Amino acid sequence: MSGVASRAVAADEADIRLDRWFRRHFPALTEGVIQRLCRTGQIRVDGRRVAAATRLLAGQSVRIPPLPSAPPAPPAPPADARDAAALHRLMLYQDDHLIVLDKPPGLPTQGGPAIARHLDGMLAALAGPAGDRPRLVHRLDRDTSGVLVVARTAGAAAKLAAAFRTRAVDKRYWAVVVGRPVPVAGRIDLALSRRETWAGGARVAPAEAGDGAAARAVTEYRTLDHAGRRLAWLELVPETGRTHQLRVHCAAIGAPILGDGAYGAPVLDGFAPLLHLHARRLDLPHPAGGRLFVEAKLPAHMVATFRALGFTAPAPRPPQRR
Numbered sequence: 001m002s003g004v005a006s007r008a009v010a011a012d013e014a015d016i017r018l019d020r021w022f023r024r025h026f027p028a029l030t031e032g033v034i035q036r037l038c039r040t041g042q043i044r045v046d047g048r049r050v051a052a053a054t055r056l057l058a059g060q061s062v063r064i065p066p067l068p069s070a071p072p073a074p075p076a077p078p079a080d081a082r083d084a085a086a087l088h089r090l091m092l093y094q095d096d097h098l099i100v101l102d103k104p105p106g107l108p109t110q111g112g113p114a115i116a117r118h119l120d121g122m123l124a125a126l127a128g129p130a131g132d133r134p135r136l137v138h139r140l141d142r143d144t145s146g147v148l149v150v151a152r153t154a155g156a157a158a159k160l161a162a163a164f165r166t167r168a169v170d171k172r173y174w175a176v177v178v179g180r181p182v183p184v185a186g187r188i189d190l191a192l193s194r195r196e197t198w199a200g201g202a203r204v205a206p207a208e209a210g211d212g213a214a215a216r217a218v219t220e221y222r223t224l225d226h227a228g229r230r231l232a233w234l235e236l237v238p239e240t241g242r243t244h245q246l247r248v249h250c251a252a253i254g255a256p257i258l259g260d261g262a263y264g265a266p267v268l269d270g271f272a273p274l275l276h277l278h279a280r281r282l283d284l285p286h287p288a289g290g291r292l293f294v295e296a297k298l299p300a301h302m303v304a305t306f307r308a309l310g311f312t313a314p315a316p317r318p319p320q321r322r
Helices: 018-025 031-039 081-090 119-126 154-165 245-252 300-309
Strands: 005-008 061-064 091-094 098-103 145-151 170-178 185-189 192-196 202-206 218-227 231-238 277-285 291-295
Touching: 018 031, 018 154, 081 091, 081 098, 081 119, 091 291, 098 119, 098 291, 145 154, 154 277, 170 245, 170 300, 202 245, 218 245, 231 245, 231 300
Parallel strands: 145 277
Antiparallel strands: 005 061, 091 098, 098 145, 170 231, 170 277, 185 218, 192 202, 218 231, 277 291
């Protein structure tokens, strides 16, 4: 970039740290370069010297000095009309700030080894005229279905990520588990840790004493219905957001999630061998103020299981902004 420029802070970028604002607009900049430019007064806000950690206000003017040249970015892949159509079919709610999707089971949220198609990649099909594309702010396991939120702007992404990080989001999951928990409702406070497997992968397990890498994990649960002691329908409310937390916690109380062979669930004749875990509801702070409530219907394999067991699930309520 040559010459000095200035740019106004957009309304939805309010309260973002200055260094994060720069990295979003100029992703090639390192934190060290931003710190140095602030320290030497080359980056200013409303004409004043500021620290890199300064929180920005809407409408403020950011002075952008000549920046180090970055290597040219690879050309973006062309938008896939099929991906755009698929995403529109999954939309539960959308506005100028965010999109709420009903993620189907089997669709990975992000890419990885041997994963060619994933939700994050599909979001490129919803990029705006300036090339800005929706951003993930949280994730669901590949085989978990249900409510997933993506942000349409950098400012909305920062606010939504902060809401998930500070536990300002009310998350409710439904699961069908093998067995009936005793007691039928309670709180699971069980630290988790990742462990390498013989095949070179990793899985999550209850932490052992003295494990310095353990992370505290807490889940509230209650039984909504049951079919004797064979199977039960649980509502799960995670207070923390650890990888595979709900799956490991259910297994730890002797009620692994149906279809979850990785964490000890047996195969039962007459039921689909798919994970019976569904992100039913999110109630979260909206980036523009107020709260947004969204529910997702059960996936087809869980509908069939509910029907076979005589469980009656209420229809999802329409999205509500309040």
